[in-house]
Amino acid sequence: MIVLEMKAVVKPNQVLAIDDAIRTVQFIRNKALRLWMDASREDKIDKYVLNKYCRILAKEYKFADELNSTARQASSERAWAAISRFYDNCKKNIKGKKGFPKFQKNNRSVEYKQSGWKLSDNRKKITFTDKKGIGILSLKGTRDLNFYPIDSFKRVRLVRRANGYYVQFCISVDIRSYSKxxxxxxxxxxIDVGLKVFYADSDGKTVEIPQYYRQAEKLLNRLNQRKSKKFKKGQKPSNNYKRARQQYARKHLRVSRQRKGFVQREALRVIQSNDLVAYEDLNVKGLAKSKLAKSVNDAAWSTFRQWLEYFAFKYGKATVAVPPHNTSQNCSNCGEKVKKSLSTRTHRCPHCLYEEDRDINAAINILKLGLSTVGHTGSKAFESEILSTLAIANGGEDASTLVGVILSEQVSSVNQESPSILRNKV
Ligand SMILES: [Zn+2]
Structure with a gap:
């Protein structure tokens, strides 16, 4: 599944119609949630009950009837997604809050499935055909929708952002069939997430956090403060407040796009120049509190990981997430544990006298862990195959080269794990 996004050219009357559709989605979602909340234990509210409820709402409310039926369904599915996430968290007994579903106040999108919209012949325009009256929207952007068969367009989403409206197309294609x-x-x-750098790798290279990250952070803070100053509690929001809020939202959108661009480029570069990438399986929630607090945007790291997995899947490479266990403490040269605090930037081993940057030492440990994990995923037969390959190739071949060759054969088996993560991504 891929998502293509294009900006829509909208006229003022279309803005009203789109906003009305977006409000209706929120109304249906919240109504469905209310139905679940008010239900008794015997009622057995599930996805299908909520789906049927959409039809009842459409009979009762004219504005709900005006919205395409698949868009209504998609709205109730949102409620169900929130409910089932809550059930899952309870079942898994996660610590802390379980995320009891909340009523939504700031919905920004409406989603259609395979009806309620139609692309023009050259696919540069889209018409929304339901009774909301959105009409024809021209699509801006360099993406060519003609590239994909029309029946692979599974969903169409209209999204409101700080600087306008966008149309997203969710297209069901195997991304690997469009790339070699x-x-x-x-x-x-x-690779190891750094405290000061974006990451350090096992080759001894470090990648800096771009300067604009920090600059943008400062500016965003300032805009946010200005926004808060204009806010008067209990009063109708003033025009000054609205303007400040708009400014903040626009800047925020720009910065988040820059970040995405950086992270995406880095991930692609790493995948292009390696056959296997190992990194720590970090719990980002806990991370924000400790190691990475304020240094690197923790969100940047988790999107980086998602892009790594995405490109690895696309280009037939392997990724391994290893359990974060003493990777920064152990010596990557002799394996002894060398205790160090967060402020110690250099790893100095008293046992083998090995010296290396703290993050690079960790990155080497991560690679070793990753390789040992991969070695054990194969079947017995496969293992003996590796061993015989090793024996044959052991005529003075560089060990790392050898590993590369074996891994490239194994890629397909390792990547079996990726699609689940991939689904969250695209
Ligand atoms: Zn050592």
Whole structure:
């Protein structure tokens, strides 16, 4: 599944119609949630009950009837998603809050399935055909929708952002059929999230956090403060407040796009130059509190990981998430544990006298862990195959080259795990 997004050209009367559709989605979602909340235990509210409820709402409220029936369904599915997430959290007995579903106040999108919209012949325009009266929207952007068969367009979403309206197309295609797997580079890498740098890798390279990250952060804070100053509690929002809020939202959108661009480019570069990428399986929630607090945007790291997994899947490379366990404490040279505090930037081993940057030492440990994990995922037969390959190739071949060759054969099996994560991404 891929998502293509294009900006829509909208006229003032269309803005009203789109906003009305977006409000209706929120209304249906919240109504469905209310139905679940008020139900008794015997009522057995599930996805299908909520789906049927949409039809009842459409009979009762004219504005709900005006919205396309698949869009109504998608709205009640949103309520069900929130409910089932809550059930899941309870079942898994996660610590802290379980995320009891809340009523939504700031919905920004409406989603259609395979009806209620129609693309023009050249696919540069889209018409929304339900009774909301949105009409024809021209699509801006360089993406060519003609590239994909029309029946692979599974969903169409209209999204409101700080600087206008966007149309998203969710297209169900195997991303691998639109790209060739890359040639093996015969190289593997481990990467560690840095405290001061974006990440350090096992080759001894570090990648800095771009300067505009910090600059943008400062500016965003300032705009946010200005916004708060204009806010008067209990009063109708003033025009000054609205303007400040708009400014903040626009800047925020720009910064988040810059970040995404940086993270995406980095991830692609890493995947292009390696056959296997190992990184720590970090719990980002806990991370924000400790290691990464204020240094790197923790969200940047988790999107980085998602992009790594996405590109690895697309280009036939392997990714391994290893359990974060003493990766920064252990010596990557001799394996002894060398205790150090967060402020100690250099790893100095008293046992083997090995010295290396703290993050790079960790990255090497991560790569080692990653390689040992991968080695154990294969079947017995596969393992013996590796061993015999090793024996044959052991005529003075560089060990890392060898690993690269074996891994490229194994890629398909490792990547079996990726699609679940991928689904969250695209
Ligand atoms: Zn050592």
């Amino acid at each position: 797997p890359l040639e093996p580079t015969k190289h593997c890498v481990g």
